[in-house]
Amino acid sequence: MAAATLSLLNIFSIKNPNNLKYFYSLSLLPLKGLHLSNNPRKFTSSVTISSTEPQISLNSTSVNEELESYISCSMPGKSRKVAVLLSGGVDSSVAPRLLHHAGHSCTAFYLKIWFQEDYENFWSACPWDEDLKYAEAVCNQIGVPLEVVHLTDEYWKNVVSYIIEEYRCGRTPNPDVLCNTRIKFGAFMDAISTLGFDYVASGHYARVIHSSSEANGTSRLELSGDMVKDQTYFLSHLSQGQLRQLLFPLGCIPKDEVRKLATKLELPNKERKDSQGICFLGKIKFSEFVARHIRELEGILLEAETGNFLGKHGILVLHHWYDTGPASIVAA
Template structure:
């Protein structure tokens, strides 16, 4: 059981494998001089690769590692194989974290796996019929049993509810769209958990994230650790890690930072993992198989409101509550003659504005403000930067200019961001992550569009939204079917099949 930390909630730990925690001390092997492994994983010159192979082969020969499996030793380049470490590995039961564990084990590190249980406590009033984490834990246990790695279950339900879920609910009630994954990494996985195992003798904490951390060499320990893009740009998760602190980053290893997703799947087969054919999980981690809209309805409730066309003010129908909708959303509107998109919300009057012209070139946004800034190096940024920016998870970047200013109340610094191109889905509450080349330098929360290039809502629509008695509007208007045009709807392919566009979510 983890002891209570000063000023923090008690974190309960249930041992899955008996008498294996903490691991016994081990004797360190002679240190082998090696180039910083993570720097080789991204864009290392081909001349460095043979040297790395030679050194890793030397290490593997000394330690008798690779778990009896045959694979490219270069896959260990993000595992710091030149050292013998004690590593706390976050294990979810999925393929990615399982392969990360096996790579760390193959690199000769002494690993202890931890499964974080953030589902609601058994006495919490929940209306789901099956346990969402039982299957995950079963797979995590089976993966650990293959190589006799101890597994601990850490209960962080209270911490997750206090630091993530309650924040999400408050943001939705204010009409913003928060990002639970960023918060979970910052406040739970590498927050509450990292604090809980602090002082237990672990050199690093590892997970199956697709990202790369470059730590300074032993003679440059005062220099900051650096978060860089993973080799797999599609799976890259630096966006979700961009709000970490330097203190958090310095304690992390991401073994998958140098490996494409397809190779991770092959490694799962090579290691004969029990979950090698398991599909990747989707959605928010604490919800399991439940839709987020159902959870929001349970926590916030529903309040009927009206849907207005932004350009005309026409009353089109009813909605369940503005907090169920985000800018750029298409699903859930249930309006004929579409596709329709949410373009704005009146939070005070519970009104949702929609349009079929969401992708018109004159209605896009490219300037916005970002608050709650956090820089990974802990160093204040320059006054003006020319950087790259992600406004959502995915491989896409924008070039941007970033200027740091004081907020109106002078309480904090804000970044004024000017994108090189228009973006249709900027959503207040989402994170904007900033990059300098391949290096992620930090992030903040999108607060507003401020250059008057947001979607224009007509005066009539604004006045109707303020009506106290909206029953006077009568029945919704009959929506006229819009003539088809290949330029008007980017969500329809040439064969007429609709594809899903997830903007600002």
Template sequence: MLRVVSTLRPLLRSPLLPGPKPLPRPRRPPRPFRALSSAAPLAASPPSAPSPAPGAVEFREEHLVRCAAARRAPLRVAVLLSGGVDSSVALRLLHAAGHSCTAFYLKIWFQEDFRNFWSECPWDDDLKYAQAVCDKIDVPLEVVHLSDEYWNHVVSHMINEYRNGRTPNPDVLCNTRIKFGAFLEAIENLGFDYIASGHYAHVVHPPFENAEGPSVLQLSKDEVKDQTYFLSHLSQPQLRRLLFPLGCITKDEVRSLAVQMDLPNQARKDSQGICFLGKVKFSEFVQRHIGEMKGTVDDTSLFYGTI
């Protein structure tokens, strides 16, 4: 049963938009962790197995479970689940590896603010798919309302920057201040060892004998889908708490694995827009909040210092 979590709202509302509150360092060092990037490569199928169809990706789930730290003692993992294929496969891998998983759907939509832009609820399908995936895997799903935090710490900052001629990336801000900021602070005392998501990235954690060493963000196996740029502003206290099970898998392999796992959303298309806008065009959003300014467009392609 879906339970709405209304208590995970720790951030104070502030019109001054200060930077994200520094996350407290864990009271104890992380448990020994086998770096995701050291996972063994995908093993070939045995000789007796039938040949795959042309263009198909053939592999077995037990090989990919290694990407979810299968050789570790069971962990308590909070998994960010969006309803998309990537986060669903990440959840399934961690669950198959024997970890105790709880899925969290972060609701950051502003349907009240954009009621004239759409007639349907923009996050309804996402939540239905997330619930269907959790029902199939048999893990609990919690819904966390963070729309106020998102507005105060991401959207308002972005609008102010656009007014001043700067163009921050909202996904970088969301990862730093919301997904691995406000949410991480909210569950700090709930006993979870790590937070996991469906990002295409690696986090290589220090060995147990050097627990105070840095956790290192590295490129994923899929260089096209790699998302380390959007995670590049994360701090050490944030990185030390993260798992990215898809870091050693390509997008094609994720799609094939979703079919193999028979996930309810296996055929769902990837989202393309900015997460909080849904079907609203970003240009419409900017125009609504900061208006338009007249000016001269220089299309000569000449820039000072380039000749």
């Protein structure tokens, strides 16, 4: 475990830019106690799309010429059945247009992973209904079917409860890594496993290079074309079994170009801001959420070099904000 961790840190070290070319998936996080469904289909529910015909022309010469230069990460020339994860955001909404232009047959899926906590105004804090409306509008525009997959229980059991337990033990798990590994490309893949999809696609900024033998070859996770928005770190725990089923259409495109594409494609959400934070918390502070489930302890902050007293902290807040900060801050 230690060797694998050092290897991953070395790959992402700014001091070693030559090591940033690519890396293989590292399964550093064991999926202990992972809860998956034995009846995948029960999680899906159809969303009524107003028409199976696109509301706009998908054959515009100028638009198609524009898209042609952006589909290198969409496996062009190979017609496949692709399940596209749609969040209602701009990035995931551009993905199905690229995949369609590359010749694939797409079905969009919206993952419903919110859960109820008795915070005041909790539901308005995480606008999942607004996300779903945008997802529907995007699918209506291009004539792509949309289904909702209910993974609330899976999200709680495999992500939220794990985070709480890790904080209880004094460790700091990454919610995005867990969500990608256990939900988006874990429980979701399990839920659609009998539906005959060749690949699952999302709006992540990363690239997957598949070997010529799609059936049992090695798939390699590589850095995206945008080093600022790159999300390969959050995908680094995916297994070979997961990577072999993935497509990341935005992996070859810088973020600012994706925004421009959304405008040229006249997407309904082209002006929508990028989402920030953890959706299931909404406007609730992360430390407040964890403290709700774990008793908060008070500690002190000392300067490592001098031992000088710097102040006090709530131990949960310390884990969240200072874990990757300067080494000169020490908790006691």
